Amino acid sequence: MPELKSRLLQALIAIFGVLTIVFFIMRLSGDPTLLLVPDGATAEQIAALRHVLGFDRPLLVQYGAYLLDLARLDLGQSLVQHAPVAGIVAERIPYTMALAGGALLVALGVGLPAGLAMAVWRGTWLERALAGFVLAGQSLPTFWSGLLMILFFGVYLGWLPTSGSDDLASLVMPSVALGAITMSSFARMTRIAVLDELSRDYVAAGRARGLSYGAVILRHVLRNAAIPVVTIAALEVGNLLAGAVIVETVFAWPGIGQLAIQSIASRDFLVVQTIVLFVSMVYISMNLLADLAYGVIDPRIRRDR
Amino acid sequence: MRALAFSFPAMLLAAGVAFAQPKDTLIVDLPGDVATMDPHLQWDTESYTVYRNIFDNLVTRDVSGKIVPQVATGWRYTDNTTIVFDLRSDILFQDGSKLTAEDVAFSVRRIINPALKSPQLSQFDQIISADVTGPAQVTLRTKTPYPALMAQLVKLSIVPKAYVEKIGDQKFNQEPIGSGPYKLRTWQRGVQSVLDSNDSYWRVKPPFAHVTFRAVPDIPTRIADLRTGRADITRGLTPDDAEALKGDKSLQVMPVATERVAYMFINALAGPTKDKRVRQAIAMGVDRDTIITALQQGYAKPVNVVLTPANFGYIADIPGWKFDPVAARALVKQAGAEGATVELLTSPAYDRRLNEAIQQMLGEIGLKVTITMTDQPSFLRRRQGSPEEAGALSQGRWSCACQDADGVIFPLFRSGSIWSKFNNPAFDAEVDAARTILDATQRLVHYRRAFEILREEVPGVGLFQDNAIYLARKELKWIPTANEAFFVTEMTWQK
Numbered sequence: 001m002p003e004l005k006s007r008l009l010q011a012l013i014a015i016f017g018v019l020t021i022v023f024f025i026m027r028l029s030g031d032p033t034l035l036l037v038p039d040g041a042t043a044e045q046i047a048a049l050r051h052v053l054g055f056d057r058p059l060l061v062q063y064g065a066y067l068l069d070l071a072r073l074d075l076g077q078s079l080v081q082h083a084p085v086a087g088i089v090a091e092r093i094p095y096t097m098a099l100a101g102g103a104l105l106v107a108l109g110v111g112l113p114a115g116l117a118m119a120v121w122r123g124t125w126l127e128r129a130l131a132g133f134v135l136a137g138q139s140l141p142t143f144w145s146g147l148l149m150i151l152f153f154g155v156y157l158g159w160l161p162t163s164g165s166d167d168l169a170s171l172v173m174p175s176v177a178l179g180a181i182t183m184s185s186f187a188r189m190t191r192i193a194v195l196d197e198l199s200r201d202y203v204a205a206g207r208a209r210g211l212s213y214g215a216v217i218l219r220h221v222l223r224n225a226a227i228p229v230v231t232i233a234a235l236e237v238g239n240l241l242a243g244a245v246i247v248e249t250v251f252a253w254p255g256i257g258q259l260a261i262q263s264i265a266s267r268d269f270l271v272v273q274t275i276v277l278f279v280s281m282v283y284i285s286m287n288l289l290a291d292l293a294y295g296v297i298d299p300r301i302r303r304d305r
Numbered sequence: 306m307r308a309l310a311f312s313f314p315a316m317l318l319a320a321g322v323a324f325a326q327p328k329d330t331l332i333v334d335l336p337g338d339v340a341t342m343d344p345h346l347q348w349d350t351e352s353y354t355v356y357r358n359i360f361d362n363l364v365t366r367d368v369s370g371k372i373v374p375q376v377a378t379g380w381r382y383t384d385n386t387t388i389v390f391d392l393r394s395d396i397l398f399q400d401g402s403k404l405t406a407e408d409v410a411f412s413v414r415r416i417i418n419p420a421l422k423s424p425q426l427s428q429f430d431q432i433i434s435a436d437v438t439g440p441a442q443v444t445l446r447t448k449t450p451y452p453a454l455m456a457q458l459v460k461l462s463i464v465p466k467a468y469v470e471k472i473g474d475q476k477f478n479q480e481p482i483g484s485g486p487y488k489l490r491t492w493q494r495g496v497q498s499v500l501d502s503n504d505s506y507w508r509v510k511p512p513f514a515h516v517t518f519r520a521v522p523d524i525p526t527r528i529a530d531l532r533t534g535r536a537d538i539t540r541g542l543t544p545d546d547a548e549a550l551k552g553d554k555s556l557q558v559m560p561v562a563t564e565r566v567a568y569m570f571i572n573a574l575a576g577p578t579k580d581k582r583v584r585q586a587i588a589m590g591v592d593r594d595t596i597i598t599a600l601q602q603g604y605a606k607p608v609n610v611v612l613t614p615a616n617f618g619y620i621a622d623i624p625g626w627k628f629d630p631v632a633a634r635a636l637v638k639q640a641g642a643e644g645a646t647v648e649l650l651t652s653p654a655y656d657r658r659l660n661e662a663i664q665q666m667l668g669e670i671g672l673k674v675t676i677t678m679t680d681q682p683s684f685l686r687r688r689q690g691s692p693e694e695a696g697a698l699s700q701g702r703w704s705c706a707c708q709d710a711d712g713v714i715f716p717l718f719r720s721g722s723i724w725s726k727f728n729n730p731a732f733d734a735e736v737d738a739a740r741t742i743l744d745a746t747q748r749l750v751h752y753r754r755a756f757e758i759l760r761e762e763v764p765g766v767g768l769f770q771d772n773a774i775y776l777a778r779k780e781l782k783w784i785p786t787a788n789e790a791f792f793v794t795e796m797t798w799q800k
Contacts, residue, residue, distance in 0.1 A: 029679075029680055029682050029683050030682030030683055030685070030686050031682070032682070034682055034685040034686065034689070035681065035682060035685075036347075036424035037424050037427055038348070038424070038425065038427055038428055038705070038706065039703055039704060039705060039712075039716065040427075040705050040712055040713075040715070040716030040717075040722075040724075041427040041716075042427065042716075042722065042723070043722075043723045045426065045427040045430065046723070048419060048426075049422070049424065049426070052419060052420075052422050053422065080340050080341075080347065081340055081341060081347075081478075081494075082341050082343065082346055082347075082422075082474075082475065082478050083475070083478065083479070088494060091493075091494050091495070092494075092495055095495075147523075147525050147526075150525070150526060150529045151529065154529055154533060155529050155532050155533055158533065161535065162526060162529040162530050162532075162533050162535055163334075163519075163521050163526045163527075163529065163530050163535065164496075164519065164521075164535070165496060249522045249523055250523050250526060251526065252519070252520065252521040252522060252523070252526055254338075254493075254494075254495035254496045254520065258495065258522065259495060261522075262337065262338075262522075265681075266340075267682060
């Protein structure tokens, strides 16, 4: 287990680094005082509010105070909402998890079979059709494809709600919009990985033993092709959280992506920092999980270490 | 997926009620969530739109914009800095307790207490005391004679003293109780606020049993909600959206001229625009009619000064600068500024097309405009900083939410104000005088002289009176107002 320990230590250092960078970058471009006061407030009034909010202290003092609070697991109060940050962010996390889950389901459910089909039926019309589909998923910007979906399925056909988070039907369009790019990554990775394995000797050997082509693929090829796909899956969680920023705004889905945009715009520092803390923790732990999963899938990696 | 359904039972319930009886529930799509329900804290448009339906105000404005009684029945000045309010005694808070003079005095003291950290403080800090001086009477004192006091008090919500003191500021922000026509049922952060009618409301019968304010950031999504009937009214449309929706039979576009003035700031203290002739040339080089017809699609009214007719102090007969690019070009040449570089400072909060139009128009008269785009806080820091770093030009949309010239040209052009890059003792004297006398006729005399100086010196140019554009289902009957108040009691639904 010393391996795991050093990985965890690395993760902690990475999170600390991210926090520090975000803390200072947010403050480089000014504090929220100017955004909070009415048009026409005087310099004295602005200075007074800045003092009350504590932004007239030296940056390093603010940073120290922040770390001290963090060490006591106190995430602080939102400047804008006058409420504890922990609650504000925690309320939004289930929404983003549901959305990321839906998107991952779309991505895996469509991307894996598509990639497999593209490898197995290489050079046929099916591959070319699927390649076009994958390319579309990868290249259409979500703020545009999302809007088209709203207009077509929401307004024109009336099948799905145009916005909101009221029920499962509301989750369909955001999941598809968010999952599209990840779906394309999965499809491409699966195709390459499966093609790579199909040229191996064990495929011919399996066939020689009398196994059907389908059985060889299901029992042997897929298992070997899984390693690069699992890596991608872990990294894609990061992409999903990043993409959620736009998708949540377009579909009025109240997750942390939308909250992040609004908090950055209003300079609600502590909310932004808490979101970054959460996202980087998710990202780093997904990578850690992916590493551990290799060992489960492929015992050789376990032994090499 | 079951986890999702499991985690939002309250939401499903709320949605069920919201959609089962569309006539009972008015659904409003707002661009964002409420920041605070406590009316003494944030005053962004979203928060304001929602909590003003939960609370009563000391005074309010009628549809024509006149200040009329609400909690106060009347008021009189006993001297220049002392004003006595007589109050109604038949108003109940939503917890059944009576609204008294103590509550009114408490509300004033609360918002002027710096410890509350209210960003609204600067609108009320001319008030130095609020005292109960009779069973239904409160007396306010101001630092100096303060003519804008009544206009500011239009925005003062009355909160229940006993309740706030009992549960504390933090909890009050989550579970507010007012005396207004609606009471808060649920507030799901980032999702929606649901209000129920207060059936014992003293003033009128609330027109809808429930009102749901949803947070929908994207304009096209809000429009889609309106088209499918998922929402009944929304705000924040652009003129282009409004034009595109004109043919839709089930919807109505509702524009209203607001007290927000679109203007261009011109730095009179630094750079090429320090020369008055260059500033006058800029005023003549900007084609406001084209801006209004081409960029605003007609959703704006021209103004001749940096103020709108919705504000007290607007002087209609002061001539604006006529569009005259030939004369402007000659003036630039005369000032020796031909080919001079002028920096237009801006942020994404402002209309990019207007910046580019101004760049083009001033290019025609011989000035080279460079556009510097930064984020909003950086923009504000430079714009409010020293004249040397404030840039030569920037566009702005100004609203003091007080409908008074004092809230506009004083902060924008009075020397010493953070926004002002203009130093003119005669102008200063006029606006100083106008803010400390109570007599309206005398104030207008000062504002006339102040605007005459601004016309000649051009530390800024008024472009147009901005519109707020609402989109509603056809059945909704409502007249939006210049101060962008969103009182649900003013609305009705007609099938």
